[in-house]
Amino acid sequence: MSANPQWDIRRALRVARLFHLVCGVREACVTPFLTLYLRHLGLAAPWVGILMGSKLLVAACWGPFCAFLAKSCQKRRVFLVGSLLGSAGASLLMVLVPPLNTDVLHRPCNGSSSMTTTVRPPGVTLTVTVTAARDPASIHPAGLPSLPARRRPEGLEASDFTAGPGESDQETLEGLHLESSLEGARTTPLLLQPFTSWESASQVVDTALLLPREAVLGGPANVSEAKGEAGSLELSSEGLQWTFLLALGFIVFWELLAAPLEQVASDSLYEYLDFVDATDRYRSLGLWRLLGMAAGVCGIAAFVGRLDCFLMTNGTRGVVCFYGYSLVSTLSLLVSVTFPVPTYQQQEPGYKTTKALSLLGGDPRLLLLALTVLLIGIVTSTVQNFLFWHMEDHGSSELVMGFSVALSLLGEILLYPFKTVLLRKLSRVGAVGLGLGCLAGQLLYYSFLWSWWSVFPVQILSAISSGVLWWAVEASVEDLATPGTERPLSAMFRGHFHWGGCSLGSFVGGFLVIRFSLAVLYRTCCVVLLLWLAVFLSIQPRLPQERKINYSKLLAVEGSDTSDSEPGSERDWLVKAMREEPSN
Structure with missing residues (x-):
């Protein structure tokens, strides 16, 4: 232990581990479930992609700038405390975003979901048959909520209704049958309870077209394939405009406050340990963040189903995620007060973006690696944004989704002790190729999900497609x-290229989902990754390899020139020592 309490390394490492653990729990409370919450608000895939792309773009540009500003002004602790406190309050603004449909809950709190709705996939012909009633029926059947008056959809004309003679708006309808057929395929009838008027019938038809899930046509509903999903491609509805603009403003404001935290804390801790030559302990701290994320994603998923109804009985499912995020941010605020921050003034800026960019432009191997990281960001954004949509379409609950994420994180933690051995046996290029191949295999598997549990077997590959791949990069x-450029260049790859790729993939992916489907998108990404893997493995060996100077041999030669009388076993002691040292 250091005599100077300012450089108490053991205490600093304990605080840093706790900080990374709590920040991992904090991030896992909202980040995996954010797109699912936006879907429950009623936003379609293109608008969710725009929201997530804007969030990631702010993180890619604003985070590094705040880290440089905090270091230049020597206000790192102020940035840490301000980021945690501001993001804790800004996250609660998302609870205020109004859903598009406030009358029909996605999952009722009482657990009853007697009314079954249907989404109309592309090519479905909707035929509504109305039969007149002779006996009076109940006005509001049990289990059917009252629906607001809503304009009849454009695709549903008056000719679609076939009524019996002598029927009027005041007559009681005994039954309403919705028959859906896929261009001559088998017909699946949907029987609803009696209604009282034409207006009630049109309301239910409208609701059946607008609700994004809950029922199926012979199988799980894939909302990404439905043309009648709530939230069209045109912001024509006033409610849709209001929901989208509020969500966009709140998410951007929230990310502006939350983005500086990770980069400022990372730079501060690294410089603190670098001052006493203890940076070898810095790398293992990331495992505590992964452990916190694994615990947080399971914990918040378990609370979503139990506490949502108590916090907001008539709102969108998932608000407990934002309350949990705010609570854990407050706990992180207490830890950040003792987080190790160096108090000395650096002689030169730590984030040398200009120098790193010049190095990137002059080295074709770095440029190829940067394009690879950019493509990885584009592809992984489709998984981060829409995998939970795909799982929900097949009946998965939030708890199942949380366990799937935790399984991938735990696999990466368990594989970490073998990091050095894997990189030595596979080489850098081989590890990158293996990671790309496993990521392509995951995407192909995701496109063929068939039930709520089928995602679990493939999640173990995330230890390679995420862990080994990034270790090699x-x-x-x-x-x-x-x-002197290792950390700036690594931060550029993590921040600008990866997050920039995720932002680009989010912007484009949402429109591809609504145009085709999630399954087609995942298969396309799989093919693109395999093609890039072939290009990467074919180009990498042909790039010019720089011959590095062997300083140990140079010292041995200089030693032999100055003292020829020394025995050979003593002159090359440095060469032997470097050969015996384990390679990292």
Whole structure:
């Protein structure tokens, strides 16, 4: 333990582990379920993609700038405390975003869901048959909520109704049958309870077309394939405009406050440990963040079903995620007060963006690696944004989704002790190729999900497609970087290229989902990854390899020139020592 309490390394590492653990729980409370919450608000895939793309774009540009500003002004602790406190309050603004449909809950709190609705996939012909009633029927049947008056959909004309003679608006309808057929395929009838008027019938038909899930046509409903999903491609509805603009403003404001935290804390801790030559302990701290995320994603998923009804009985499912995020941010605020922050003034800026960019432009191997990371970000955004949609369409609950994420994180944690061995046996290029191949296999598997549990077997591949792949990328960056540019270049790959790729993938992916389907999108991404893997493995060996100077041999030669009388076993002691040292 250091004599100076300012450099108490053991205490600093304990606080840093706790901080990473709590921040992992904090991030897992909302980040995996944010797109699912936006879907429950009634927003379609293109608008969710725009919202997530804007969020990631702010993180890619604003986070590094705030880290540089905090270091230049020596206000790192102020940025840490302000980011945690501001993001805790800004996250609660998302609870105020009004859903598009406030009258029909997606999942009733009482657990009853007697009314079954149907989404109309492309090519479905909707035929409504109305039969007149002779006996009076109940006005409001049990289990059927009253629906607001709503304009009849454009695709549903008056000729679609076939009524018996002598029928009027005041007559009681005994039954309403919705028959859906896929261009001559088998017919699946949907029988609803009696209604009282034409207006009630049109309301139910409208609701059946607008609700995004809950029922199926012979199987799980794939909302991404439904043309009648709530939230069309045109912002023509006033409610849709209001919901989208509020969500966009709140998400951007929230990310502006939350983005500086990770980069500022990382730079602060690294410089603190670097001052006492203890940076070898810095790398293992990331495991505590993964452990916190695994615990947080399971914990918040378990609370969603139990506490949502108590917090907001008539609102959108998932608000407990934002309350949990705010609570854990407050706990992180208490830890950030003792987080290790260096108090000395650096002689030169730590984030050398200009120098890293010049190095990137002059090295074709770094440029190829940057394009690979950009493509990885584009592809992984489709998983982060829409995988839970795909799982929900097949009956998965939030708890199942949380367990699937935790399984992938735990696999990466268990594989970490073998990091050095894997990178030595596979080489940097081989590890990147293996990670790309496993990611392509995951995407192909996701496109063929058939039940709520079918996602679990493939999640173990995330230890390779996420863990090993990024270990190889970071090791390659360190090998190719010049002295002093390792951390700036690594931050550029993590921040600008990866998050920038995720932002681009979010913007484009939402429109591809609504145009085709999630299954087609995942298969397309799989093919693109396999093609890039072939290009990467074919180009990498042909790139010019720089011959590095062997300083140990140079010292041995200089030693032999100055003292020829020394025995050979003593002159090359440095060469032997470096050969015996384990390679990282």
